[in-house]
Amino acid sequence: MFDYLIVGAGFAGSVLAERLASQLDKRVLIIDKRPHIAGNAFDHYNEDGILVHKYGPHIFHTNSKEVFDYLSQFTAWRPYEHRVLASVDGQLVPMPINLDTINKLYGLSLTSFEVDDFFKSVAEEVSPVRTSEDVVVSKVGRELYEKFFRNYTRKQWGMDPSELDKSVTSRVPVRINRDDRYFTDTFQAMPLHGYTSMFEKLLAHPNIKIMLNTDYHEILNVIPFKEMIYTGPVDEFFDFRFGKLPYRSLGFKHETLDTLVYLPAAVVNYPNEHAYTRITEFKYLTGQQHSKTSVVYEYPQAEGDPYYPVPRPENAAIYNQYKKLADATPGVHFVGRLATYKYYNMDQVVAQALTLYKKLAGQEEVLPFLDGASIGHNGHSVKLNGVGLQVETKSNGKAT
Template identity: 50%
Template structure:
């Protein structure tokens, strides 16, 4: 009945399903555990016509023209440049920390001195990881690095990951660098926009094809089974390819132990006011249990006298209790994942794709690009 089985209807699974169905004219079964498509990018309009991102804010940005062009088949865009503030010592300041931020937190004379030191040391518009800036031998830059580290990174990272910045992969802290420039946008990518009708509409159009059968509200283990090194669907051996986008440790029944993830407790509030904050997202690195507040009307503008905000409270991922969001990048977890990856190589018809299956952090554009690459190299090629 089917040539391919895809587990998961987020970006990884949906891109693969769309390509296989439209380009190869093959039959695809997409199995999704949740009662909706779109994975963590799922959004919906509430009773006040405000578009809500159910699993936290998703801001689209990319430097890849091929990714932009591909997704533009399924949506029109509203140009949007994300700007973020952080509450520091009772004042909202610009992040990523940049030359403008210097003048927001320090007296003008000191800010000017630090700006000159930074421009002597680094190129204009350079992005400097905080842990690299901390290695500076200049006493003024040491002071600045320690200030930024304590006020912006240390406590936010401790809440988000339950670790200090030095304990996690440097690629994580490098995602929000110190910016030696005056561009106060959170991202500097060429293409920055929000889908005009929301993300869910993208997935609906991707999966709307006669070659695609969608099973929602279905754990793949209800209809499929990995047994004796073979994959079974509805009790019969399945000899096609399986594209798995879920947790790799779950696929192999936690053979080498559970991989660690961080999760989020998400709390929505509907407020009787037109506007709550000046930008879509304000980070709270210190003094609060939550890490940030997002106001959705700033992402998808709509006129009414109410607004919806979202507070994010990081927590440990517990199987069956909450949602796995972020792989925990420690040497121990990487080593464990490598054992799963090596074991998975024994299954020639299983393709692992996505944040959970590959145990790595992907932005939306990254995973779309990765899925297109996998399609071209392994399937389409």
């Protein structure tokens, strides 16, 4: 009998497995359809010995000290600040758009104050801001929207930015300085030995059993468990009762090249030409020294593994129907990007999983400074043991 069956060995499932096993001494079975742990963050050494991310680049960044400190128990880190270039008008310019982007693109020599005035002069007044198109044109105007965002978004999402919720392009900032980092979070680093190595340590507790190449339906009536944590698509769990929730998928083309370096930056975006959206060179991310290099091309597609929930009001309405069902399903906890139909980053998934753990542990948590303390009176002792109360009664000198 397992205390928890966890469906999915990505960030959400693995963090919960580790916490429940190590902190509450729960017996956990974690399963995954795929032949490996680590979900979409899975990395491995290819046949040339280069560490690559099988499902495209995963760049860790967070402002949460709690999340960073938690993961630091399972990995050392390699400091890494991510930089991206965009291929626009035959030039490679910094992305997100910054002072250098504008100066290089238009052959100007503006200062920070002047580029701020430039953005204000080309921005269009939009009220209220509802769509991804609204977000961009209200910040940088229509010409830059067309050059950097419109076709990239069309390729990535299979629809025009005017059809997508504002949250999609709100993720990409616009800067008036020369900061060319893609992220500005407090903590920016990559697991020193890769994500898979970190997940192996997360799941190393003896209370955790792992089954791969396994669909949870295959074991529901075979292996007994008390509660389930589900990280897969929520619509699939309920047999698509309210219809299928739309997701975008990706196709990946990995190549190893007989050259030391291929790209001038870790990632080059292609917002206009080519069927792929971007190329990533992994040695930038990992810091690995190798005589060859490996890259991956990303081709957005409608079919395939679900990666990105599509943020549109009608999809949110469908999900809300599923959420009501999920909230009313006893003994099953839904967590992660697919189970909650949210476009979360890795750190946000970890934070969500830690929050659920605290909720599950709520009735069993004791104050840290009381853990292990004993209170005795009239032959009875009550010990706070970290998972509840241990009551000891002495009769004729014998403990019961």
